[in-house]
Amino acid sequence: MTPEQLSSAIVDVLTTLSTEGAITLPDGVPTTVTVERPRQKGHGDYATNVALQLAKTAGMNPRDFATLVQQRLEQVDGVAGVDIAGPGFLNITVSADAQGVVAAQIVDAGAAYGHTQTLDGEKIDVEFISANPTGPLHLGHTRWAVVGDAIARVLEAAGAHVTREFYINDRGNQMNLFGASIEAAALGRPTPEDGYHGDYITDLAREIVAEDPTILDLPEGERQVTFREKGYALQLADQQRQLERFNTHFDVWFSERSLHDSDDVASGLEKLRSQGHLFEADGALWMRTTDFGDDRDRVLIRSNGELTYFASDTAYYVNKRQRGFDRCIYLLGADHHGYVGRLRAMAACAGDDPDRNIEVLIGQLVKIVRGGEEVRLSKRAGDIVSLEELIDEIGTDALRYSLARYPADSPLVLDIAEITKQSSDNPVFYVQYAHARIASILRNATELGVAFSTSDFDPALLSHEKEGELLRSLAEFPRVVAAAAELREPHRIARxxxxxxxxxxxxxxxxxxxxxxxxxxxxxxxxxLVLVAATRTVLANGLGLLGVSAPERM
Structure with missing residues (x-):
């Protein structure tokens, strides 16, 4: 019997008591009640404080209310006993057969176990990383590559329709500097002021010239644009390759240029104008975001006619909503705290509910240390640590798990030696080893000719204290997944x-x-063996939600 099944049984008891007039609930019977595993042994398998929550509105003493629930709940199939503790807590003991059947349910559900319908039908866009296509992905992008992907996975497990989106910042002066830097490397000239450095620029120049030597004969302006566009295509493809290698997949790669090449910017501004939140002052076009809590109004078009980045941000948000997303989630870096208020105000100016339609999550910095010293430099990228080098040294599984197991809004220091060692002190090794150990047991069972089935096993045999503890732990998984989705906290899965x-x-x-x-x-x-197979299923499903493999052997 799972916590969800117990919750449903308690709701049925409350409904019956209310219908019979034994209790009066002015606000009606709740659709769900909280059922948790007790913190202390000897307090049953599960506990609920429903009597404490409802007794006051029912005009009753909590223990009297609890007694009414106890008497009816003890009659429910699968409930072995109900005790009242303290001022009105209900401690529930489940019969072994009712508890043991959970194992068969998990095995039969397979990869679907843990999935819920709490976000059924909701269309959510999750935008994360969104790096400039002017250099390798680096440590600053790595945390969101993991957490953003894991958030998308748990949202899908909760029933949402999720689109993972990468916003390509492929417009503006940084792109021109990128092209000029590659051109300078190809011609043996000094890198322009504020240009891009690192061996990767030289590599790009060499690859572009090798592919088309005639590029060097183009007129200067045309040559720089050509270097820019060819470098852009190569660097974007490299970012996509790195992320695929890192087990982070995107459904949409959205070009900022496309907003301006189409009429999306104009139509976005027109939508805002129709909402009455645009005004002109000092020759510029402004959005009155202070109407919705922003610290100052924002310029959309400067007095020289130039569009601001905020104009692109606004058009992009409107574009997402026009594509049918109910909620747009932005995952931004630690230096983007100031964007939270302005993005929420922008959504309000567009006529949306900022508490419903937009969500901005801020991630904190990550440091990688080796031998007690922070790793700062990259052999290929210059003054950054590239994602590819981290994958090569640490490994995808160890890096993903280590980044996923902490709240994203807290700073993080990872020691390479600690997260790569193969011992039970290393959480990712500890969890993966449990899965591999189970896989070995199941292989041994096959070799011994020990067959098992969920259709004819006796769940009542799983009566040992440690079996009950494991069954209750397995039964918690759907609730953990639902909470991780609701709170955008995939680290709950790892823990x-x-x-x-x-x-x-x-x-x-x-x-x-x-x-x-x-x-x-x-x-x-x-x-x-059914219980062991159920455990294997939960371990594999949980690791899958973090984008981490579940090895058969270690």
Whole structure:
């Protein structure tokens, strides 16, 4: 019996009591109640404070209210007992067979276990990384490459329709400097002031000239533009390749240029004008974002007729909403705190609800240390640490898991030696090893000819204390996924997996799964194999939500 099933049973009890007139709830019966695992042993399998929550509105003493619920809940199939503790807490003990059936449900659900419909039908755009196509992806992008992707995964697991989007900043002076830098490298000239440095610029110049030597014969202005466009295409392709290697996939690569090449900017501004939030002053066009809490109004078109970056941001948001997204999530770096207020105000100026239609998450900085010293420089990219070098040295799984297991809004320091060592002290190794250990057990079962099935196993046999502890832990997974989606906190998945792996190891140390020597295979062995297979499913599903592999062998 899962917490969700118990919650539903308690709601049914409350409905019955209300219908019979035993309790009066002026606000009606809640559609769900909180059911949690108790913190102390001996307090049952689950606990709820529903009596404390509802007794006051019902005009009753909490313990009297709890007694009414207790009497009816004890009659529910699968509930072995209900005790009242303190001022009115209900501690619930579930029968072994009702608890054990969870294992079969998990195995039968497979990859779908943990998925819910809490965000069913909601269309969400998750925009993250959005780097300039002028250089390699670096450490500053790496955290969002992991967290943004994991947020998208848990939102999908909660039933949402999710689009992962990368906004390509391919317009503006930085693109011209990029082209000029590549041209200078190709011609053996000094890098322009404020230009781009690093061996990758030289590599790009060499590749472009090798592909088309005639580029050097073009007129100067045309030559620089050609270097810019060819360098742009190569660098963007390199970013896409790196992210695919890092197991981060995007559904849409949206070009900033496309906003200006189409009529999206003009139509976006027209929408804002129709909402009455644009005004002209000092020869410029402004948006009155102060109407919605921004610290100052924002310029959209300067007095010289030049569009601002904020005009592009505004048109891009309007474009997203016109594409049918209910919620637009932005994942921005630590230096973008000032964008939160202005983006929310922009959404309000567009006629939207900033609490519903837009969400801005800020991630904090990450430092990588090696031997106690911060890693700052890249062999290829100059004064940055590139994503590709991090993958080469740390590995995709270790890097992704280590970045995903902490809240994104807190600064983070990762020690290369710590996150790559193969020991139980390393969380990613600890969780992956649990999965590999289970895979080994299941292979051994096959070799021994021990077959098991979810259709004919006896869940009541899973009555050992450690079996119950593991079953309750497995049953928590859908709730953890739903919370990770609702709060945009995929680190909850990682911490859950670590706790659950520990529960599994304790189970394994106390409960023999396979027969030894000439020992006869029993129904208990088969039941435990179902439990082990369920654990494997949850570990694999949880690691998958973080974009981390579930190895069969280690």
């Amino acid at each position: 859950y997996l670590e706790d659950m792996a520990g529960v599994y190891h304790r189970f394994y140390d106390n409960c023999r799964v396979l027969p030894m020597g000439d020992e006869e295979t029993t129904d208990l062995h088969r039941a435990r």
